Amino acid sequence: MTERLYYTDPYLREFDxxxxxxxxxxxxxALTLDRTAFYPTSGGQPFDVGTLSGARVIDVVxxxxxxxxxxxxxxxxxxxxxxxxxxxxxxxxxxxHTGQHVxxxxxxxxxxxxxxxxxxxxxxxxxxxxxxxxxxDVARAEAEANRVVWDDRPVAIRFASADEAATLGLRKESKRxxxxxxxxVQDFDLSACGGTHVARTGAIGIIAVSAxxxxxxxxxxxxxxxGRALTGFRALRDVAAASVxxxxxxxxxxxxxxxxxxxxxxxxxxxxxxxxxxxxxxTGESLIATAVDAAGVRLVTACLPDHDANTLKAVAQRIAQHxxxxxxxxxxxxxxxxxxxxxxxxxxxxxxxxxQIVQRHGGKGGGRPELAQGGGLTAPAEVVLQSARDLLSVxx
Ligand SMILES: [Zn+2]
Numbered sequence: 452m453t454e455r456l457y458y459t460d461p462y463l464r465e466f467d468x469x470x471x472x473x474x475x476x477x478x479x480x481a482l483t484l485d486r487t488a489f490y491p492t493s494g495g496q497p498f499d500v501g502t503l504s505g506a507r508v509i510d511v512v513x514x515x516x517x518x519x520x521x522x523x524x525x526x527x528x529x530x531x532x533x534x535x536x537x538x539x540x541x542x543x544x545x546x547x548h549t550g551q552h553v554x555x556x557x558x559x560x561x562x563x564x565x566x567x568x569x570x571x572x573x574x575x576x577x578x579x580x581x582x583x584x585x586x587x588d589v590a591r592a593e594a595e596a597n598r599v600v601w602d603d604r605p606v607a608i609r610f611a612s613a614d615e616a617a618t619l620g621l622r623k624e625s626k627r628x629x630x631x632x633x634x635x636v637q638d639f640d641l642s643a644c645g646g647t648h649v650a651r652t653g654a655i656g657i658i659a660v661s662a663x664x665x666x667x668x669x670x671x672x673x674x675x676x677x678g679r680a681l682t683g684f685r686a687l688r689d690v691a692a693a694s695v696x697x698x699x700x701x702x703x704x705x706x707x708x709x710x711x712x713x714x715x716x717x718x719x720x721x722x723x724x725x726x727x728x729x730x731x732x733x734t735g736e737s738l739i740a741t742a743v744d745a746a747g748v749r750l751v752t753a754c755l756p757d758h759d760a761n762t763l764k765a766v767a768q769r770i771a772q773h774x775x776x777x778x779x780x781x782x783x784x785x786x787x788x789x790x791x792x793x794x795x796x797x798x799x800x801x802x803x804x805x806x807q808i809v810q811r812h813g814g815k816g817g818g819r820p821e822l823a824q825g826g827g828l829t830a831p832a833e834v835v836l837q838s839a840r841d842l843l844s845v846x847x
Contacts, residue, residue: 453519454486458632459608461545461647463488466534473526476512481520482527488536491519495569496548496646501536503527508534541647543678547576549606549636549648550596550655550676554578556640557596558672559622562588566623567669575661575679580670589663589672596658603653604637616643656680731762735769735778742776745843748797751778752839754832760788760824767792768822777801779808779839781832788826789816789835804842811838 453471456463468484475481482503491513492498498511503521510522548571555566555578565581584592609632611619616631625631625643634644636652649655656677664671675683691702700708734755742749751770755763763780767790770778777793789808791801805816805823812835816825828835 452517453484455519456486456488457490457647458645460488461608462650464536464538464541468532468534470527470530470532472518474520476510476520476522479509479522480524480526481512481522483518483520484532484534487519487521488534489519489521490541490544490647494644494646495551496544496571497573499536499541499544501534503534504529504532542649544571545647545649546655546677547571547679548644548646549634549652550600550658550674551576551578552634552640552642552644552648553599553636553652553655554592554596554658554660554672554674556622556636556642557592557599558584560639561592561595564592564670575673575675575683577671577673579666580672583665583668583670584663586663589660589670593658593660599636599639600652600655600658603651604639605651606648607635607637608648609633609635659683727762728765731765732769735766735772738766738770738778739773739776743840743845745777745840745845746799748793748799748843749773749776750840750843750845751776752780752836753778754781754783754836756783758782758788760790760826763788763790764792764822764824766790771795771821777804777843779804779836781828781835783832787828788824789814789828790822790824791818791839792822793820795821799843804839807842808835808838 456466466486466488468486470482471485472483489508489511490499491511493513501508503523504527506527507524508521509524512520512522514520551569558564558580562584564584567579567581570577610630611633613628613631616625616633619641622640622642631643632645633641634648635641657680658674658676659680660672660674661683662673694705695702698708738751738753742751755766763782767778767780770776771792771794774794774796777797777799779791781789791805793799793801800820802818802820802823805818805825809816809825813829814825814827816823818824
């Protein structure tokens with residue numbers, strides 16, 4: 452069995468130990484020690500990294516048979532090793548984990564909202580509460596948790612038998628037997644936990660809830676403690692500063708400024724649509740002069756660059772308002788849309804004409820006798836329009 456030094460001294464950063472076993476874990480070299488300060492992934496807290504006599508520790512695993520495996524990039528020489536923990540990573544985990552105990556206790560004590568699970572992630576941590584809470588209640592628990600942080604209360608590590616622990620009023624009943632390790636936040640929280648914790652609540656620095664969402668009938672609370680809260684504040688500050696610069700408003704005016712921009716944008720889009728339709732009408736009128744005689748109708752064919760399907764349709768429909776006219780319009784390049792529209796008094800079938808055109812030149816489309824549209828033509832616009840003239844028996 453490995454002596455777990457972090458159980459009694461979570462501030463231990465360096466230690467000497469002897470190799471007990473050399474093995475592999477998922478194809479990588481691994482070893483067990485007679486004693487270690489390396490924390491393995493467990494209880495929601497990720498593993499420590501660091502070095503063992505120069506070899507890099509890349510994972511620490513608590514196996515089902517009770518061994519504590521240090522997975523390394525290479526096996527160190529000799530039986531005596533010197534271990535060094537990556538302290539920045541470990542201390543960050545301690546801030547988040549003790550912060551979690553305090554925050555969970557605040558939700559429990561103030562609101563009777565129990566913590567079902569805890570996850571300490573690479574960027575933020577979450578607790579899942581057994582019931583949903585409103586924003587005001589979340590803010591109350593957050594304020595209470597920070598009060599306890601700023602009280603700078605001692606966080607003690609105690610050991611007790613399972614029977615003894617049952618009488619101490621743990622926040623959450625422990626299902627483990629034997630000796631339990633308890634984390635005691637003075638006069639605020641007592642929990643069975645194998646994790647690493649700061650010695651006083653003041654070292655948590657601050658506990659900041661960054662988001663909440665309903666989850667499985669309860670509430671998932673995302674939070675940042677200590678250094679992560681500062682990192683999160685800096686990120687928000689930079690985003691706010693860039694937004695304030697872009698919009699030339701005060702930070703407090705940002706939401707209103709964005710709403711105003713959205714309203715103005717919607718207005719401008721509406722005006723643009725109206726103007727496009729008016730322009731399409733004028734284009735349609737100007738094309739009437741180019742109409743040629745076909746089989747009993749006046750045929751307008753045109754290639755209109757930069758016109759989308761809707762604009763082409765508006766132009767064609769304007770032409771079709773003129774008695775005896777039929778319009779065949781394509782965008783440019785020819786793979787862009789094609790629209791055929793005819794006036795009410797014209798016998799030719801726009802849908803049938805379009806079908807014949809796409810049969811000749813690829814693409815697809817269809818429609819009614821008075822209006823049809825398609826796209827994906829593979830021939831140049833001029834070839835497509837010549838086909839339309841041929842199909843309607845225009846002799847040039
Ligand atoms: Zn814990």
